[in-house]
Amino acid sequence: MVGTSAEGARRACRESKVLAVGAGGIGCELLKTLVLSGFEDITLIDMDTIEISNLNRQFLFRKKHVGQSKAEMAREAALKIAPNAKINAFHGNVKGEKFDVDFFKSFDVVLNGLDNLDARRHVNRMTLAAGVPLVESGTAGYNGQVTVHRKGETECFECQPKPVPKQYPVCTIRNTPDKPIHCIVWSKDLLFPGLFGEPTQASQENGAGEENGAGGEEKDLEISTRQPGQSARDYGATVLGEVYHDAIARLASLEDMWKERDPPKPLDSSLITAGLGKVAKASSAGGPRGAAGESASHVLGLTNSHAVWTVEESVAVFVLTIEILLEHHAAKIGMLGFDKDFDLSVDFVAAASNLRSFCYGIPQQSKFDVKGLAGNIIHAIATTNAIISGLIVLEAQKVLLKQFSDVMTTFVQHNPTRGRLLQRIPPQKPNPKCYVCSKAMVRLEIDVKKMTLGQLVDEVLCKSLAFKHPTVLVGPTMHFESGNDLEDDEVLHYGKQRKKILADLPGGPIAHNALVQVEDYSQDMSVEILVQHKVFEDEGSAEFFAVHGEVKGREEGEEGGGDEEGGDSDDDDLCVVVAEGEGAKRNDAEEGEGERESKKQKTLM
Numbered sequence: 001m002v003g004t005s006a007e008g009a010r011r012a013c014r015e016s017k018v019l020a021v022g023a024g025g026i027g028c029e030l031l032k033t034l035v036l037s038g039f040e041d042i043t044l045i046d047m048d049t050i051e052i053s054n055l056n057r058q059f060l061f062r063k064k065h066v067g068q069s070k071a072e073m074a075r076e077a078a079l080k081i082a083p084n085a086k087i088n089a090f091h092g093n094v095k096g097e098k099f100d101v102d103f104f105k106s107f108d109v110v111l112n113g114l115d116n117l118d119a120r121r122h123v124n125r126m127t128l129a130a131g132v133p134l135v136e137s138g139t140a141g142y143n144g145q146v147t148v149h150r151k152g153e154t155e156c157f158e159c160q161p162k163p164v165p166k167q168y169p170v171c172t173i174r175n176t177p178d179k180p181i182h183c184i185v186w187s188k189d190l191l192f193p194g195l196f197g198e199p200t201q202a203s204q205e206n207g208a209g210e211e212n213g214a215g216g217e218e219k220d221l222e223i224s225t226r227q228p229g230q231s232a233r234d235y236g237a238t239v240l241g242e243v244y245h246d247a248i249a250r251l252a253s254l255e256d257m258w259k260e261r262d263p264p265k266p267l268d269s270s271l272i273t274a275g276l277g278k279v280a281k282a283s284s285a286g287g288p289r290g291a292a293g294e295s296a297s298h299v300l301g302l303t304n305s306h307a308v309w310t311v312e313e314s315v316a317v318f319v320l321t322i323e324i325l326l327e328h329h330a331a332k333i334g335m336l337g338f339d340k341d342f343d344l345s346v347d348f349v350a351a352a353s354n355l356r357s358f359c360y361g362i363p364q365q366s367k368f369d370v371k372g373l374a375g376n377i378i379h380a381i382a383t384t385n386a387i388i389s390g391l392i393v394l395e396a397q398k399v400l401l402k403q404f405s406d407v408m409t410t411f412v413q414h415n416p417t418r419g420r421l422l423q424r425i426p427p428q429k430p431n432p433k434c435y436v437c438s439k440a441m442v443r444l445e446i447d448v449k450k451m452t453l454g455q456l457v458d459e460v461l462c463k464s465l466a467f468k469h470p471t472v473l474v475g476p477t478m479h480f481e482s483g484n485d486l487e488d489d490e491v492l493h494y495g496k497q498r499k500k501i502l503a504d505l506p507g508g509p510i511a512h513n514a515l516v517q518v519e520d521y522s523q524d525m526s527v528e529i530l531v532q533h534k535v536f537e538d539e540g541s542a543e544f545f546a547v548h549g550e551v552k553g554r555e556e557g558e559e560g561g562g563d564e565e566g567g568d569s570d571d572d573d574l575c576v577v578v579a580e581g582e583g584a585k586r587n588d589a590e591e592g593e594g595e596r597e598s599k600k601q602k603t604l605m
């Protein structure tokens with residue numbers, strides 16, 4: 001380490017209290033590196049249990065640990081390396097009530113090995129509130145980064161805009177797909193939950209379950225329910241015909257839609273017959289039929305996940321998956337959602353999306369690629385996690401030794417820049433437009449005549465601005481409070497408030513130019529929001545509001561004046577992620593290297 005006596009570093013490790021959040025790919029490497037570097041007082045939090053798919057890189061875990069707490073098993077494994085270390089393990093959500101500001105204050109440094117923005121933003125706020133330095137990290141395949149955040153001295157985790165997750169126009173997904181990902185999103189978010197689960201928020205946003213939802217030229221899929229006495233396989237074949245023949249034929253007949261592009265082609269009955277033949281052959285061969293969780297592709301002998309199935313094979317997988325789900329997983333029907341670790345759901349989405357792609361003349365994908373795109377998986381590289389965890393410990397040591405001028409942001413890259421795979425830059429200064437660490441004002445564009453208080457709280461404050469328990473005030477009027485300590489009558493009152501339209505709220509409407517105070521005691525956050533009325537054209541779109549960071553003091557002179565609704569302000573003005581939702585995870589994988597290389601501050605998951 002630069003300019004550090006070895007003894008000083010050893011003492012810093014030995015005597016410091018560190019909190020490591022996440023015991024997954026990075027977290028396992030990190031815990032091992034911490035104990036091998038001489039850290040002796042470590043607290044570890046992870047909310048998850050171990051899954052088979054973790055074992056290839058989360059090397060502290062073994063097959064026998066599957067189903068057990070990651071934090072506790074990681075602790076046990078690390079104690080075998082360093083029996084004298086004091087390791088506290090918490091199996092829980094870092095957003096839980098017991099991990100409050102005082103809890104965070106009890107550490108000298110916090111180290112993140114998380115995989116989602118929501119938890120990262122929460123930890124960012126807690127470390128700011130507690131005044132404890134944070135070493136933040138992320139990896140995506142061969143790429144990774146480590147950043148150090150110190151209140152008032154460096155940017156915080158939320159100072160820079162995070163990539164806005166891509167959302168697809170509803171009508172592209174429902175009627176006019178032109179890329180494999182469009183068909184995958186449709187299968188995963190509309191068809192699969194439509195058949196086997198509760199429609200997800202994404203499916204509702206995409207118009208599933210509505211008669212002629214927003215933006216759709218074609219009525220929703222009409223899928224029959226299973227008739228009494230109908231076999232599961234017959235039902236699967238019926239669904240197949242309705243989805244890929246009848247609905248496509250109906251859509252193709254809407255001539256106005258196909259002036260600019262080719263109409264889709266319904267699935268030919270000979271292909272359906274051939275596919276059903278494969279199912280019959282596989283089951284007459286007497287092989288096991290999914291009873292023990294076996295997937296349809298396996299039963300059909302399609303074991304190479306990198307191969308692209310023929311259309312007949314997709315037909316067979318589609319029908320057999322329905323059969324296996326109905327026959328062997330009946331208890332889960334109505335509750336299923338896409339899960340990359342549940343092979344039947346991957347089979348279904350692979351087959352369903354490829355059949356749709358075939359109808360639309362879109363190239364088909366292997367099951368492996370569909371799984372990656374559907375689960376937004378950039379395959380993890382254990383070595384990247386190891387490099388990143390080493391860098392986390394190096395930066396943590398500098399912080400603990402107060403060698404702040406040596407602290408660096410490091411990017412681990414797939415391709416070398418000027419011969420280097422690690423690119424290092426000094427930490428950035430805090431962004432004065434950041435509402436989190438610089439207390440900047442937030443300018444919020446919403447349709448105050450349509451948005452309810454509940455939507456403001458759920459979609460804008462909690463989802464987009466990452467508040468946990470927001471309180472909403474206009475002047476002296478308290479419109480909304482949340483948290484675990486509310487009385488029953490308050491819960492009832494605020495439940496009613498949630499349904500009210502913002503502009504109609506009594507005692508201080510949230511209308512154009514209203515100044516709203518939002519506080520969250522659990523995160524020690526307080527933010528002023530200047531509301532600007534804006535009508536959003538595409539009602540079906542997930543983007544029904546926009547958030548901008550403003551340096552305080554600018555807003556007064558602008559009232560009703562020069563800002564022209566502030567509508568088209570350029571991206572540099574953005575200080576906050578807009579509308580991060582379920583769909584968020586969808587297609588980061590699609591963004592590709594170029595985008596990532598050009599945005600050095602982008603956070604990798």
Ligand SMILES: Nc1ncnc2c1ncn2[C@@H]1O[C@H](COP(=O)(O)OP(=O)(O)OP(=O)(O)O)[C@@H](O)[C@H]1O
Binds near residue numbers: 023045092093
């Ligand atoms: N809010 C949270 N509180 C506590 N732990 C969290 C929270 N959010 C995420 N984590 C943990 O962070 C870890 C991130 O690790 P990683 O990125 O390797 O994900 P994973 O779930 O283990 O792997 P994969 O997503 O590839 O299956 C996970 O173990 C996860 O449980």
Ligand SMILES: [Zn+2]
Binds near residue numbers: 436
């Ligand atoms: Zn900030």
